[in-house]
Every structure is written in C-alpha cells, then in structure tokens.
Amino acid sequence: MSGDDTRTVRAGKRTVRVHRPGKVLFPGAGDAKEYTKGDLVDYYRAVAPFMVPHLRGRPLMLERHPDGVDGPRFMQKNTPDSYPDWIARVEVPKEGGTVCHPVCEDTGTLLYLADQAALTLHRWLSRTGRLERPDRMVFDLDPAGDDFEAVRSAARLLGELLDELALPSWLMTTGSRGLHVVVPLTGSDDSDAVREFSRAVADTLARAHPAALTTAARKKERGQRLYLDVGRNAYAQTAVAPFSVRALPGAPVATPITWSQLDDPAVHARRWSVADAVEQARTRPWAGLSRGGRALGPARRRLDKLRG
Template identity: 80%
Template sequence: MSDDDVRTVRAGRRTVQVHRVGKVLFPGAGEAKEYTKGDLVDYYRAAAPLMLPHLRGRPLMLERHPDGLDGPRFMQKNTPENYPEWITRVEEAKEGGTVCHTVCEDAATLVYLADQAAVTLHRWLSRVGHEDRPDRMVFDLDPSSGDDFAAVREAAVLLGELLDRLKLPSALMTTGSRGLHVVVPLDGRHDFDEVRAFARDVADTLAEAHPDRLTTAARKKERGDRLYLDVGRNAYAQTAVAPLTVRARPGAPVATPITWDQLDDAALHARRWTIADALDQARTDPWDGVLSRGRALGPARRRLDALRGS
C-alpha cells in the first residue's frame, strides 16, 4: 500500500478523508509489530464508543508524530485554523493570554485527529465550564529507572489500600509507557489547589510509611532507586493521558484500564496491551462504573488527618 493513498472513513454522522494511510507510524522492531496511519485510524474509530466518555468536554493536548516515531514530535495545544469547523474548540486562559484547545466530542473528531498523526491524546482533569474544578485526581506511578514494574505494582497496592481506608473509589490504568495511573473520581466541588494538596498529603503519607521504597522528592537526584509518587498532574491546565489512547512507542501500546485484581498477574506490565488487543480488555468493563462515583474530599481529608495524627 502506498503511503499516498487516501481513504474515506465513516465515523458517526460524518465522513472523514484519511491521507497517507499506508504511512508507517510505528516501525517494526524486534517483537514489536509495524503499524501504519491506517491502523491508527482504524483503532481510534473502533475505540470511539469507549473513549469518548473520557474525552467529551475536556480540553486536549495532542502529541503528534507526522513522520512516525522516527520523526519529530509536536506537542500541540492550539487548534490550527485549518481544522474543520465542526471540531469543537475552547479558549482557555493561560499566563499571558489564551489557548484554543481542541475538544473531542465525537468519533469523527477522533478519526480526524488520527489522520493528523495525533498518536497520543492528553486530556485535562476538569471540564469546559468548570475548568478550575477537577472531577478526576490522578496519581502517576513510574519506576525510578528501567522497567521495574514490580515496584510499580507494589506501590499501586499500597496506594489502593490507603484510598480504601479513606473510602475513596479508585480506578487503575496501565499508562502504555512505564507505569500505572491511579484515578480517583471527584464530585467537582474542590479547586485544583485543594485537590493537589490532598493528593500530595496522600503521597507523603505513603512515602513516610515506606521511606526505603517510595518518595515524593521532585528532584531526580534525591530519589535514588525509590519509586516517585507523582501528583503534579493535579493542577490547572495540566494533562494526563486519556484512557485507551495510543502511546508513541514501538508496538503501539495503549493506556488500558484494568481491575485491581489484575495486579496479581505476573505478566502485567505498562505496555501489556496494544492497538491489537486493548479493546478486548476494555470491553470487559474493568472499571465497572467506578468513575461515576465522584466523591467530595472533606470526609477523606478528615480520615487522612486522623491517620497522620493531625
């Protein structure tokens, strides 16, 4: 197939022209399979029913690779003027001005973004109209070096147990890169400063209980070989990878929702699922409605303070 080929794709009520469908975005390497732009489009079209609930109403930052993984990467916040008028945009304040973010409201937008080689979609933790009131809190668990996923799994278990003690529901997701995200649904009552302070206190509580294994030190040189409990995404205009988005790594791994029980699987790792099988995993509904159970942080804050002896 020539990478100059054009294909018309039906997505919901619209049709979208996809260009250079044969362009290799993910070169094959070792056991990693080769994938083209056409493969990326097909994946996002199929994933749309499961992805859109996590994308609608949320400003995006797009990670684009027009020439594939071997070419330059572009982190795109502003929506180009040549994007179709039917794609939703929102102006958001930033220091010194505004940014016109893309918002993905339908399957056609998802397919169009794939045609633009937007491999990875990073979404806000708050929604349009409530920009300073997040309805998600995210803990990012990455190994200090290499792919020490055993340490990531161990940290996730400890964090999950603490969140259970605080009576906060939580969902688990492989990042498709190196680690796991633990996502806590919120009811949108709190601003980012409150949410980030709470997340930091949760992380500090864990790190103080396990100082040889976990840390909240922002400087890499201060972490040693300890796993970093990263809560930095819980801030205005910061983003986190969207569930079921593809990551720009060989083999096209996918950020995939999992159940807490799946942490016991010895074969589990951050890139366990790819565009070839991530939707099979997601269709089992591993989160089982967890994200619809948004909580206020007041009761959890009182429980956490009691645990910390405040």
C-alpha cells in the same frame, strides 16, 4: 497500500478523509510489529465507544508525530484554523491571552486527530465550564527503571490507603513504565485543593515506606525509589487519556484495568497495544467510575486522623 493515497472513513454523521493511510508510524523492530496510520485510525475507530466518553468536555493536548515515532514530536494545545468547524473547541485563559484547545466530542473528531498523526491524547482532569474544579485525581506511579513489580507493590499500598480514606480508585497502565491510580471526584474542590490533598496522601505513603517510595521531584534525589507523582493535579495540567496509543515501539496503549488484574503476573505497563486493547476495553474495567465521584472533605478529615 501506497503511502500517497487516501481513504475515507465513516464515523456517525461525519466522513473523515485519511491521508496516506499506508504511512508507517511505528516501524517494526525485533518483537515489535509495524503499524501504519491506517492501523492507528482503525484502532481509534474500534475503541471510540469506550474512549470518547473519557474525552468529552475536556480540553486536550495533542502529542503529534507526523513522521512517525522516530521523527520529531510536537505537543499541540492550540487548535489550528484549518481544523473543521465541527470539531469542538474551548478558549482557556493563559498569561497574555488564551489558548483554543480542541475537545473530542465524537468518533469523527477522534479519527480526524488520528489523521493528524496525534498518536497520544492528553486530557485535562476537569471539564469545560468548570475548568478549575477537576472531577478526576491522578497518582502517577513512576518507577526508577522498568521494574513493574515495584509499580504493582506501590499501587497496592496506595489502594489500601485510599480505601482507608473511603475513596474509590481505579487503575490504568500508562503504556510506558508505570500505572495511573485514578480517583473520581464530584468537582466540588478546586485544583489547588485537589493537588494539596493528593500531595498529602503521597507524602503520607512515602513516609510510611521511605525505602521504596518518594515524592522528591528531582531525579537525583530519588535513587531507585518509585516516584509518587501528583503534579498532574495542578490547574491546566494533563494526563494521558484512557486507551491512548503511546509513541513507543509496538504501539502500546494506556489501558484501564481492574484491581484484580493487577495480580496477573502477565500484566505490565505495556501489556496492551493497538492489537488487543479493544478486547480489554470490551470487558469494561472502569464500569461505575463515572458514578463514584467523592468530595475530599471527609477524606481530608480521615487523612488528618491517620497522620495524627
């Protein structure tokens, strides 16, 4: 397939033109397979029924790599005027003006963004119309090195604490080194309250396991401890979207998993890639997440009791 040709892809009522589908975005090296833009589009088309529901109504930040993962990276918030009118947008106030974020409402939009070499989509934890009231809370388990056993252990400890607080939680590999622990919310608490609560949870866990866990923002203060990062819960921050491809060799994917899968020794942060993430998606590991939202008031009172 020539790197200079185009192909068209049908997505519902949209037809998306893919430019240079043969362009290599992920060079093959060692055990890592080579993947082209056409491969990226095919993956996102296949995973769209499972991915788009997690994107609808949420402002996006795009991580673009026009020359592939070995080229420069562009983090794009504002939607260019050249994007087609049928791509949804939302105006978000910022200091000195506004930002017009893209919103992915359908498969056509997802494929158009893939054609723009937006390898990874980072989504807000809140939705348009209620931007200051997130319906997701995220704990990012970030190990000091590439030690997934430390991540696995931290996830179990955090899951047990969230269970004590009567907060349902769900897991996602990041496609990089760690895990995200995701808690669905009702949207009744604002971003400041969610971040404050998540920090209190992380601090409680770190104090109980000071040799293994930390909430220290500075890397030099962490040592070899796993970092419990709650910064994504602040207003206007983003988290990598479920089923997003990461800009790493082999095209690993941020993949939802079940708690039982965490016990599988074969599972690690880069376990799934564009080659097999759709198979995992078809098992619907997050079935029920959207119906499990909680308000933080009762959990906050339980946490206060635990902390004495």
